[in-house]
Each structure stands twice: as C-alpha cells, then as structure tokens.
Amino acid sequence: GTYYIRVFGYNGANSATCYTITATATPVAQGCQSTYDVSSNGTATGAATIPFNTDIKGLVSPSGDNDYYKFVVTSGGTAxxxxxxxxxxxxxxxxxxxxxxxLASSTNGSTTSETITRTYTAGTYYARVWGYNNANNASSCYTLKVQLGTASRNEIAGNEVAILKMSPNPTSNILNVSLLGASVSKRAVVQVLDARGTIVMEQSMKRNTQAIDVSKLSVGTYVLRINNGSSTITSKFVKQ
Structure with a gap:
C-alpha cells in the first residue's frame, strides 16, 4: 500500500538547516503453502480438490493440525x-x-518420505497429512503429490478441468464468482466456510458466473466452495 511520513516542529520549532530522513523496508516472507492448504481442511468435509501430478505445498501447524486433500479417480487403476x-x-x-x-497408510518415522502406491477403483478419495506425536512446523512446508499410474483423473466432471475465479478480492459486499472450463450441474451449490470450517452461507449455483452478496459476513478470510455434484473446487477470499 501507500503510506505518508509527516515531519513537523514541536511547538512551532523550525530551522533553516536541513534535516535528513531515511525510510527502510524489510520484505515480509510469504507462506510456502499452496492455495489448496485451506483453513477448512482439518477434516475431509473441508478438503480442497487437488490436481494430479502436481506438487502441493502445505504446513502442519499448529500442534495437532490435520490436512485433508481430495482427489477424484474416474477410471480405475494405479496411483x-x-x-x-x-x-x-x-x-x-x-x-x-x-x-x-x-485404506492405506505410510508411517516411516523421522523426516523420511512417505509413499502409498495402490490400485484405485473409480471414486473419490482423501489424503491426510499429520504430525506424529503432534509434530509440527509453522514455516517449512511438506510436499504432497498424487501421481497417476494407470488411473485417470477428473477435477470436476467428465474430462473437464475447472478454474474458479473471484472478484473483487478482497470485497466488502458483492463477490463475483466464475467457474471456467466446466459445466454447472443441476445440483451445483456454492458454500462459504469460515476459518473453523463451518458453512456460514449456502446457495444454488445456476450459471457459470454468479454474484454473491457477502455484505453480512464478519471481516475475515473465508473459503468459497463449489460442490458441482460429484466433486468440489475451493478458493479463499477476504471480506473487508
């Protein structure tokens, strides 16, 4: 943002001699986690749908944190x-x-990588990441990946790969939501979840672009989730 510095003399003090002012800024480090590590993913219900063959960065923090991720297999096989x-x-x-x-787990101990290879039938699955004995780290990310073998994928429906766009973000009243690259099913629902993963708003989604009135929400960060019948897509927005 833009800021201003004001210099003035106390009690009318002044001088014909120049003063020197110096301003320095230290960049704030950005979190390493991806947008899929949403605040609602402490349970499977709030899990974001992740793409295949992609590195997903996340944090286990604070102590006791669980991270759930959802993936959808449309044609059975290995992954x-x-x-x-x-x-x-x-x-x-x-x-x-x-x-x-x-269905399966990998618990190697210490910082040894974990791997699960199995055969999947068509359906929805969840990957869970957590710290043994409440292990956690607030600054260093893990990397999760679901690598396809003979199985095939589906992010939304059929062979569609959806992109969720929201604007303006942050917003104080109206949030314009666009679901690109996928058709909207008759059962499509838009949900807004708070930081605890509680659904605070829900309405039907009738078309690919829809305006949502969030003016009554408290200030904070929320997760918008579109349930498109057989799968979901999520993203964060900020209510001012």
Whole structure:
C-alpha cells in the first residue's frame, strides 16, 4: 500500500538547516503453502480438490493440525501418493469417499518420505497429512503429490478441468464468482466456510458466473466452495 511520513516542529520549532530522513523496508516472507492448504481442511468435509501430478505445498501447524486433500479417480487403476520435504515426523494416509475409512497408510518415522502406491477403483478419495506425536512446523512446508499410474483423473466432471475465479478480492459486499472450463450441474451449490470450517452461507449455483452478496459476513478470510455434484473446487477470499 501507500503510506505518508509527516515531519513537523514541536511547538512551532523550525530551522533553516536541513534535516535528513531515511525510510527502510524489510520484505515480509510469504507462506510456502499452496492455495489448496485451506483453513477448512482439518477434516475431509473441508478438503480442497487437488490436481494430479502436481506438487502441493502445505504446513502442519499448529500442534495437532490435520490436512485433508481430495482427489477424484474416474477410471480405475494405479496411483502413488507421496509426501516429501518433511521438516518433522509427518504421517500419510489415504481414505475412502466417506473420509473416515482408512485404506492405506505410510508411517516411516523421522523426516523420511512417505509413499502409498495402490490400485484405485473409480471414486473419490482423501489424503491426510499429520504430525506424529503432534509434530509440527509453522514455516517449512511438506510436499504432497498424487501421481497417476494407470488411473485417470477428473477435477470436476467428465474430462473437464475447472478454474474458479473471484472478484473483487478482497470485497466488502458483492463477490463475483466464475467457474471456467466446466459445466454447472443441476445440483451445483456454492458454500462459504469460515476459518473453523463451518458453512456460514449456502446457495444454488445456476450459471457459470454468479454474484454473491457477502455484505453480512464478519471481516475475515473465508473459503468459497463449489460442490458441482460429484466433486468440489475451493478458493479463499477476504471480506473487508
């Protein structure tokens, strides 16, 4: 942003001699986590749908944090889930579509990478990352990847790959939401979740571009989630 510095003499003080003013700025480090590590992903219900064959960066923080990620397989086959660049002793597990039935896990200990390779039928799955014995790190990210083998993918429906755009962001009243690259199903729903993962707004999505009135929300960061029938896509926005 833009800021101003004011210089003035106390009690009318002045002088014909020049003063010197110096301003320095220190860049603020940005978080290493990706947009998929959303505040609502402490449970499977709030998990963001991640793309395949892509490095997903995330943080396990604070102590006791759980990170869930959702991926959708449309044609059965093999896939490998890896968890690397570990700053602490993190664990990895894969769950079925209900988000609670564990299908496989990798718990190597220390900072050794975790790997799960298995055969998947068509369906929705969740990857969970957490710290053993509450291990955590607030600044160093892990890297999660779901690498396709013989399985095939689907981010939204059919062979569509969706992009969610929102503007203006931040916003104080109206948030314009656009779902690009995918058709909107008859069951499509737009949800807004707060920092605790609680749904605070919900409405049907009738078209690919829709205006949402968020004026009654408290100031803060929220997650907008579009449930398009068989899968979801999420992104963050700021309410001013």
């Amino acid at each position: 490998t889930v890896t968890l690397t660049t570990l700053p602490a002793d993190y664990e990895l597990a894969v769950y079925s579509s209900n988000g609670t039935t564990q």
